[in-house]
Structures are given as C-alpha cells and as structure tokens.
Amino acid sequence: MWDNSRNIRVIIVDDHPLVIEGIKNVIQGNDGLELVGQFGSAKALSDCLGMIEVDLVLLDITLPDGNGISICKELKKSYPDLVIIALSNLSERSIIKQMLQSGASGYLLKTADPCDILNCMQDALNGKITLSSELKENFDMAVLSEPEEIPELTIREKQILQLLAAGKTSAEIAADLFISPLTVKTHRATLLHKFETGNILTAVNKARESGIIPR
Amino acid sequence: MWDNSRNIRVIIVDDHPLVIEGIKNVIQGNDGLELVGQFGSAKALSDCLGMIEVDLVLLDITLPDGNGISICKELKKSYPDLVIIALSNLSERSIIKQMLQSGASGYLLKTADPCDILNCMQDALNGKITLSSELKENFDMAVLSEPEEIPELTIREKQILQLLAAGKTSAEIAADLFISPLTVKTHRATLLHKFETGNILTAVNKARESGIIPR
DNA sequence: TCAAAAATACTCCTTAAGGAGTATTGCTCC
DNA sequence: GGAGCAATACTCCTTAAGGAGTATTTTTGA
CATH class of the missing domain: 1.10.10.10 (Winged helix-like DNA-binding domain superfamily/Winged helix DNA-binding domain)
Incomplete structure (x- = not known):
C-alpha cells in the first residue's frame, strides 16, 4: 500500500486527546506508517518542527492558539514538501477552500472512518488533493479550487x-x-x-x- | 478505584469514529471498566438498548439524527438508573444547563484528557454531577443548576x-x-x-x- | 517625506425594523 | 362544544438601518 522503502512519518496536531488516541490506533495498526509526534497546540508543533523529520501532518484547524489556515500557510512556507491534511469538524465551503488554497493536500472531517482517513493520506502522499468521502459527495473539486473571495477588513x-x-x-x-x-x-x-x-x-x-x- | 464487585459496563455514542477509537483506548486501559457497545447514531443506540446491560453512557450531543438533550431525556425516562455523561465540543452555558437538567450526570468537553474523563466517570457513578476540568474553571455549578429559561416557540x-x-x-x-x-x-x-x-x-x-x- | 490607506464625521433622503396595540379566523384538545 | 392557542392581518407612530455621497484628520509604509 505505501512506499516500501521506509516508513511514512506522521504527526498529529489536535487539541482533543481523544482524537489523538483515535489517530494513534489508526496509524499503529498500519505497517508503513509511523507516528513520530503528537501536539495539542500550534505552539507545541512549531517548537518541535525542524527537530524531527516528518512526511505528513494531520492538522486540526481549530486549535486554541491559532487558526489552521494561517498555520498551514506558514508550515508550507517553511517546509514546502511537507504534506498537510486538515482535520476538522467544520464543513463550510469557504473554510475548505481556504485550507486547500493555503497548501493543504486534503481535508478530512472528523466523522471520517479510519479507512477513509488512510485512503486520503495515501492519495495526499501521491500528490493528489483529497477530501473525506462525505465531503466528496457534497462538494465539487473544481469549485473548491477556485480562489475564495474574502473581503479584506481593517x-x-x-x-x-x-x-x-x-x-x-x-x-x-x-x-x-x-x-x-x-x-x-x-x-x-x-x-x-x-x-x-x-x-x-x-x-x-x-x-x-x-x-x-x-x- | 471502581466498585470491585463487577465491571462497570460502558457504552459510547458518537458519530466520530476517531473519538470512539480514543474512548476505546481510555476504557480498555482501565481495570473495572468494560466497553459493551459503540454506536454512531441515536437510532443505533435505541435499537440496541434494552438488549444489553449498561451502567453508563457517554453521549455525544451532536448526532446526525437527533439532539442530545431530547435523547438524554428519553433515555432517562426509560432507564432512570442509567448514568449519562454528555460528550461534546460545545461549551455554551445554555447547552450544558439543558443537558444537566435533562438528567445527565456530567458534561465532558472533547478537549478533556483521558484522566479527566475517567475522573468524571467515577464521580458520576458515585452520584455526583461533574464537569470536565476546563468547564469547572469557567462555570459555577450553582448557576448551571438553575433552570434555563428557554422561550417556547410555535x-x-x-x-x-x-x-x-x-x-x-x-x-x-x-x-x-x-x-x-x-x-x-x-x-x-x-x-x-x-x-x-x-x-x-x-x-x-x-x-x-x-x-x-x-x- | 509624501502619497495612500484608514479612521473620523458629516448631509440628505428612503426604507426597514421596532413598539404597542386590536381583531378575526382557524385549529385542537379536553 | 367552547376555551385557548396559533396564525393571520391590520393601524399608528418612533427609531434604526441602509444608500449615496463628501470631507477632514490621522496613521503608516515605501
């Protein structure tokens, strides 16, 4: 299923310990994947990145200390090859659009099942832009790729x-x-x-x- | 820690497979607790209740097919001795109040850590009304016990x-x-x-x- | 330092929303 | 079958919001 040469190194960033536990279960049950870090805040993540080698980040977009869109942009600036997948409860078109345009390779709802999550991770690592299956049904990828017109406010x-x-x-x-x-x-x-x-x-x-x- | 005579039988109801996985981890790591069911919707729960013996239900209040407040009321009517703990992302005073007044023994944020969750479960089984520690800091139990004045709309x-x-x-x-x-x-x-x-x-x-x- | 952007404040006018009533027609439940 | 509630529709009046401008003073970034 995965590139056999070495394990894919994954990081999870989420302020919900339960979700982290869940992701742990999903990843540890899979050969080829390795969880190399877990963080509960954007700060904890940025403090450690650069000190560890990572291939993929599962990024909750509603963190206590920052919004996922700007975090994603910054991550991509510092580590252009890093694959970022958003993980969120929010299914607003506008938010998904902004995440994908900020460099995320995918957007997963937290209602996604483990199988769905693994599929998306694989697709993202292969260079595809992916959504969890529930979102695929409701959104057109073409629409999501269009730039989102968000008014700039002072x-x-x-x-x-x-x-x-x-x-x-x-x-x-x-x-x-x-x-x-x-x-x-x-x-x-x-x-x-x-x-x-x-x-x-x-x-x-x-x-x-x-x-x-x-x- | 728990009543030694037999295991406490727990059910989790949540439409997020990741959260269910997380709760599994938390409960399975604990002697005295036993996960006897997991459901992704209110319907799945009501179909099976009555067929299994349960002591405690961890109930997500935002399910696809019903709101936690009315589900909680119905559960309590059918099974008055059942201990129900709400599990949610929402921290609005009004929602917490309504859940507690609908018979819930506790209200846990999904940001709670495993230790917090176990503590609340223990308290609830001992007849106490409990909140996850983050909520305890922000809300006064006395205020939450007052009836919530919600206008009735046609x-x-x-x-x-x-x-x-x-x-x-x-x-x-x-x-x-x-x-x-x-x-x-x-x-x-x-x-x-x-x-x-x-x-x-x-x-x-x-x-x-x-x-x-x-x- | 100087031009652009932001924040401030105004006029005149139109429309929508809010406040306080009254009143008629249906349901519907005991 | 009638009391009570829900839904309907109205009047008269006040205030707030929306539309379209213009203009001055700060602030700020290049």
Whole structure:
C-alpha cells in the first residue's frame, strides 16, 4: 500500500486527546506508517518542527492558539514538501477552500472512518488533493479550487463587525468606542459593501463562514 | 478505584469514529471498566438498548439524527438508573444547563484528557454531577443548576426565525411563505418579546446558543 | 517625506425594523 | 362544544438601518 522503502512519518496536531488516541490506533495498526509526534497546540508543533523529520501532518484547524489556515500557510512556507491534511469538524465551503488554497493536500472531517482517513493520506502522499468521502459527495473539486473571495477588513471594521454580531446597535457601539454614531454608520456601510449585501445579519453570517469572526 | 464487585459496563455514542477509537483506548486501559457497545447514531443506540446491560453512557450531543438533550431525556425516562455523561465540543452555558437538567450526570468537553474523563466517570457513578476540568474553571455549578429559561416557540415562529437568521427581510419572508408582510411583522415582534430583546440578531444569537435553530 | 490607506464625521433622503396595540379566523384538545 | 392557542392581518407612530455621497484628520509604509 505505501512506499516500501521506509516508513511514512506522521504527526498529529489536535487539541482533543481523544482524537489523538483515535489517530494513534489508526496509524499503529498500519505497517508503513509511523507516528513520530503528537501536539495539542500550534505552539507545541512549531517548537518541535525542524527537530524531527516528518512526511505528513494531520492538522486540526481549530486549535486554541491559532487558526489552521494561517498555520498551514506558514508550515508550507517553511517546509514546502511537507504534506498537510486538515482535520476538522467544520464543513463550510469557504473554510475548505481556504485550507486547500493555503497548501493543504486534503481535508478530512472528523466523522471520517479510519479507512477513509488512510485512503486520503495515501492519495495526499501521491500528490493528489483529497477530501473525506462525505465531503466528496457534497462538494465539487473544481469549485473548491477556485480562489475564495474574502473581503479584506481593517482592524476597526473587524472590531465593529464583532460588536454588530453581538447584537449591538450603532449607538451602543459608538458609546463603547467613544466615537460618533455617524462614524459607526460609515464603517457599517463599508462592511455592507465589502460583503456585497444589504443587511448586517448576512454580513455576519458570511464573516462567520469564512472565519473572519468567531462563532 | 471502581466498585470491585463487577465491571462497570460502558457504552459510547458518537458519530466520530476517531473519538470512539480514543474512548476505546481510555476504557480498555482501565481495570473495572468494560466497553459493551459503540454506536454512531441515536437510532443505533435505541435499537440496541434494552438488549444489553449498561451502567453508563457517554453521549455525544451532536448526532446526525437527533439532539442530545431530547435523547438524554428519553433515555432517562426509560432507564432512570442509567448514568449519562454528555460528550461534546460545545461549551455554551445554555447547552450544558439543558443537558444537566435533562438528567445527565456530567458534561465532558472533547478537549478533556483521558484522566479527566475517567475522573468524571467515577464521580458520576458515585452520584455526583461533574464537569470536565476546563468547564469547572469557567462555570459555577450553582448557576448551571438553575433552570434555563428557554422561550417556547410555535413552529411558525421557528420557521420565521430561521429565515430571519439567514438574513432575509420581512418582505422576502412574506413572499416566501405567501403571507402578508404585516403578519411577518407580528411574528417578528413576538420573537423579540420571547427572547426579551430589541433586535433580531440578538434573538438569533440566543436561539443558536440554546439549540433552537442550527448554527 | 509624501502619497495612500484608514479612521473620523458629516448631509440628505428612503426604507426597514421596532413598539404597542386590536381583531378575526382557524385549529385542537379536553 | 367552547376555551385557548396559533396564525393571520391590520393601524399608528418612533427609531434604526441602509444608500449615496463628501470631507477632514490621522496613521503608516515605501
């Protein structure tokens, strides 16, 4: 099944010990695969990478200390040959797109079964871009390969969007930030433009979908 | 550590094979515990319960075919002595409250480590109500024991709330449902009353928090 | 240091949402 | 079969949000 010359060295990064235990079971039951590291945070990973030889990283994208998209980008910059497979509960189109465009070779849902996981790992090592089977049914690979148009927000805009998402009115936000309600109106209008919509709730939904603001 | 007279019979219900593998590892490494069943859906569980003897159920609350709160209530009605521990990624106060008030003896985050999980299982079997340690730090048990005031919505109200949550305006909803925009206004007003707020975004946030509408 | 980008603040106007009622028609359950 | 709830629809009024501009002051990066 795997390249026989030597074991494939795998790392798992996930803040769920149960998932790590599960991956351990899956990998240890397979000749040709070797688990050479397990980390619960992005920091723990970056502290150790470079000190160990790795072929493939299974990367949870919701870690306590960073989002998977930027972690993936950085990993790929430092180690272009590293195969990264995202491991996540999230099945939003926008997130999957961003991960694949950040250099991930695959995207696995945590609902995937061990067999599915092994298949994806094999495909990824062979240079293919893969999804877990549940995702394959729901998403078109061609669509996922298109660049995702995510509006770029300034920090002030992000801040105001978060307050709006919390259900605050323009007046309340103005009071919170010690600025004129009219300024808040301007930022709100910019947000509506950038998200190409006419109501804030839709903008908030879109922002949550693309990970701009937390859920 | 455990009652020595016989093994504690445990069942795991989770739609994530990886988590099941992880729990297997945790339980099999422990004398006194025995995994007597593993299920990926609420239906699979209810089909088999009654046919096997069980002491404790680890219950994922986000299953593909039902929500943990109602599953927990039903289990407790049929098997009052069964110890149920919720297992979830969600750490919303409202959800935890509802689970505990539905008869769960504990609430574990999936980020809990094996040791934490075993401790909670022991506490629960001893009649205590327990949380994983991360939750213990963030929530007051007294607060969690208070009944959660969740507004009861009619089906029409739920339907309209979902459309509002999707970012639709009253006019659009009226067109979708073939009713007068004024009727939508009435329902909207009722929703604001029931959620005790003055804006729909807050109502939507509260509804999502208490699981009334999906995220 | 200077131009671009970001943050601030405003006007004028339109539309949608929120607040507080009232009222009629169906169900449906005991 | 009638009380009660759900769903429907309305009025009148206030406030907040959205649309389309313009303009000044900071900040910041090249």
